[in-house]
Amino acid sequence: HKPWNNSAEESVNGLAGDPLASQSSSLKPPSEDPSGGESQPGTPLPLPGHSGLSIQEMVAMSPELDTYAITKKVKEVLTDNNLGQRLFGETILGLTQGSVSDLLARPKPWHKLSLKGREPFVRMQLWLQDPHSVEKLMDMKRLEKKGGQQQLKKARVVLGPEEKEALKKAYQQKPYPSPKTIEELASQLNLKTSTVINWFHNYRDFSANISDFDAGLNLCFYSRSRIRRELFIEEIQAAGGVGPGSEGGSPSLRGCKSGEGDSCDGTESEGTVETRQGLGIGLEDHRGTCKDQGMEVESEAGASNNSPAQLDCTTSGLAGPGSSCGQSGLGIFSLTEASSTSSASSTNIPSSGPARNPRDNNLRKKKAANLNNIIHRLEKAASKEDPSEWEF
DNA sequence: TGCAAGTCAATACC
């Protein structure tokens, strides 16, 4: 029942040669929603007023979109109109609340998205272009009835800090553990092997060979794509662009601030490494520890705000009106309002989000120290092959 | 078959 499965039946019109360019006529009224008025993830409303092209075709033909500008605008509209992510996700995108939250908070750059991954952004863009988008969602909200019975819930495994640390340590040593290693880990941590496997899948972003990278990076962790996305956003923020910082703090900081040591991704993809270099965040100067990508990068990134032009816009996907780099797609998906605020920097945070007050700074320092401590122990442990010798 | 990307959905958090 994936949204993408039936979305091919949705049609669009007047897009030949200029995909997504036409202003949509309107979404169908809620009463015409095939789902019967109660949208579910997987049954997004039909695309507004286009016929002849499936959503996949539209996505394939779409020029590059400024995913960050789109999500920023969507967040604004939802907030301004008191519309929730769940309603928006289920009605417009065919996604669940959590997915919407993730997309809105950590949009990946267009060029890093697969066709499937681009689809929600195309839907968002079309929704933004619909002059009646808000009122229709409001109607949906009014019509929405409380759902039926709660399904039997499956217990969720919640890994403890020690387990996470041990897994990260194991990952650092062996991103692709053998079944035997997985079993050993599962046994030692008292977890199911499937949990360990899933954790590695989730944490792993790519099978990087650390020797392929700057030697200075090889003490840092690999990460899954969602962590890498956070770094991308932080880079935007650091570059002085319209970053998530403008709405209350970097998600990646959230990851590292949590003291869990997430987001410690030293083996970034080529693009991000370029970006970091472009930002003047000296990799060699911060080699070997995750602190440079957690707490401390923030201040350094902030210090780099003065040179946003150095940012590789093609890599970051930040290019747009007002940026120093051109972007092909924005002529069609113009969101100049959002992009024009690119002067926002990490120091320009609205009061709605976690402010960078002295108290926060102290907290950060405290957590940075804690993180360094963890790193120290991990580095120490890294020299020991036998997991039983790991010290946590 | 293994991996990466994308998403779901339980639950923590505010």
Next chain:
DNA sequence: GGTATTGACTTGCA
């Protein structure tokens, strides 16, 4: 009650 996080799962591809 809405949003963020994250373990689990699905899908598509090489």
